[in-house]
Amino acid sequence: MHKQTIKTSTNQYDVVVGKDIINHIDQYLPRKYKNILVITDAEVHSLYADKVVRHLSAVTKVHVSVVPAGESSKSINQYYQLLTDAINYQLDRKSLIIALGGGMIGDLAGFVASTYMRGIDFIQVPTTILAHDSSVGGKVAINHPEGKNLIGSFYPPQAVLYDIDTLHSLPEKEIRSGYAEVVKHGFISNEDYLSDILKIDLTKALQPQILSDHIQKGIAVKASIVEQDEKESNIRKFLNFGHTLGHAIESELGYGRITHGEAVAIGMLFAIRVSEDKLASNLPFNELFQWLSSNNYPLTLPPLSVDDLINRMKKxxxxxxxxxxMVLLKEIGNPIAMNVDDGELTGLLEKFLRELGS
Amino acid sequence: MHKQTIKTSTNQYDVVVGKDIINHIDQYLPRKYKNILVITDAEVHSLYADKVVRHLSAVTKVHVSVVPAGESSKSINQYYQLLTDAINYQLDRKSLIIALGGGMIGDLAGFVASTYMRGIDFIQVPTTILAHDSSVGGKVAINHPEGKNLIGSFYPPQAVLYDIDTLHSLPEKEIRSGYAEVVKHGFISNEDYLSDILKIDLTKALQPQILSDHIQKGIAVKASIVEQDEKESNIRKFLNFGHTLGHAIESELGYGRITHGEAVAIGMLFAIRVSEDKLASNLPFNELFQWLSSNNYPLTLPPLSVDDLINRMKKxxxxxxxxxxMVLLKEIGNPIAMNVDDGELTGLLEKFLRELGS
Incomplete structure (x- = not known):
């Protein structure tokens, strides 16, 4: 078991990464709660909700709300339904919401917690690799048809309880999605960590020790940044490496057509190309492309309008x-946020999409 | 012009009370903004929106979103529509939302600002007496059919710009509603201020100097409490004197049937009766009743189920x-928060409603 403490402007909380946490979840709660609402999705529910409920219901009242799996649950309607559930279950200001699932659940349940009665405690129990990123740092949100995460808060959890045993049940697509954020943490932090990551073969069973190590390091990169800039005034933006185009692709295709990490992977390739052009950076485009390709990341896209993508990026x-x-790289571990004007961006994006064969 | 500075955990902001502020609003903004969305209601729009836009559009881009007047606009649908407006008007994280109107607009626009792109700046420009209370302290929210303000945030504004010239256009009903909160600030702070307030005759034209004085003192009471307890962990609860039953009456009758302050006035009478019963307090029930009655506050209610009211109070x-x-008073200026059990409450509420002749 490995524990990191994250300090924010308003609180501090522990991120625990280890095995067999869910079966002892009652012992990991930072305080006693009299009423708990577990928010999860249909897939995770069938795998872990019973365990969580069993280990909590011995000590407290527990309710469960299940939403459909997939990014489309990060909607205003689902958000409102969960608030209604919380009211019906008589949650009060001293109650707890547990986000049991991947990043979608953490974002959605966290936003519910941040606005229910002006904010109640919540705990992240991530069950995907991707959520090593989203569960740390206090960003919670839902989507708007015009853009991802446009509605949300900065609202840190009371704890992140990361049971890596849950990761073994992940489908390949989810492993790819999660590892894109691990790769991102590599790119914005240091070369050794990155080259270590790019050695992994995601098509084979993952070694718990390597997985745990990659995740802890990714969390450490993220924690160090969000502690310095919780509200994204400056350096927190660096965490969006690959995300400007990534988000645009996700929303242009319609959430769920491509995973978040798969979209970010393409976004990182593009950010490298832009970095080469604008900063004359020397970056391992081919190495990343090769790794993504051999790990079955989708690298060709259906035909997309460059103008529409740029409009999305502006939102x-x-x-x-x-x-x-965009977040660009002067070199590995040395990111910078830069405005890119429309004309330049159009040219670079057209060229990039041709390069991908889209 | 009178200025008070409020310090919160995350920022500090000025509350300016004075005449002719709207006509110089550009000079009162705490910083420059490139894009501003003014959120207002249909009634206030026809009175002041043009002025605000005129004085701002010389210096920046200004958009206006108008919602129907009345508490029913504090809905999830209206909230979502305003977020959509903000996106369509291309507001970014450095943009500003101005809440131009009464407490409903401040709550609604503030909640939009608190969750748009995880929070952008907003400024309160109150146009009612009631809003002397709601515009200070950083509580923003919308309603749920199951209860008032159940969905919201703690999110302080960047400034409160209170132009008392706007108060002269208020209908009597709104004056009554606002003065109930002034009276509340009297009850929870000190006897002299309270007896000063209870001398005013709301049925006659209000003297600007007296009005301004009452409002400044009310804001000072509120400011002193919220500075000590922004997130309502302890003493901030005292501001809810009269609100436990008040909110229940409002939502049981359906928002808009009775004004907020009118409901709180009845709630204060009840809180006094409960204080007498539980704490043997000696409080001016008759004096308050007399003042409310001579100022045309509605003091009889349509038949309401005591059980339903208590269920609302629990929410x-x-x-x-x-x-x-409930918040009770040991004496004027000496409030205390106490749990009241269901059986006791039922008896007291039945008796109180009979006393009111409901």
């Missing part, structure tokens, strides 16, 4: 005054 | 473990 929350801002 | 955010908590 990104990092965008200011309708200018697209 | 109040101050309630813990399904116990009703």
């Amino acid at each position: 990104d929350k990092k965008s200011e005054n309708a200018q697209v801002q | 109040d955010k101050k309630s813990e473990n399904a116990q009703v908590q």
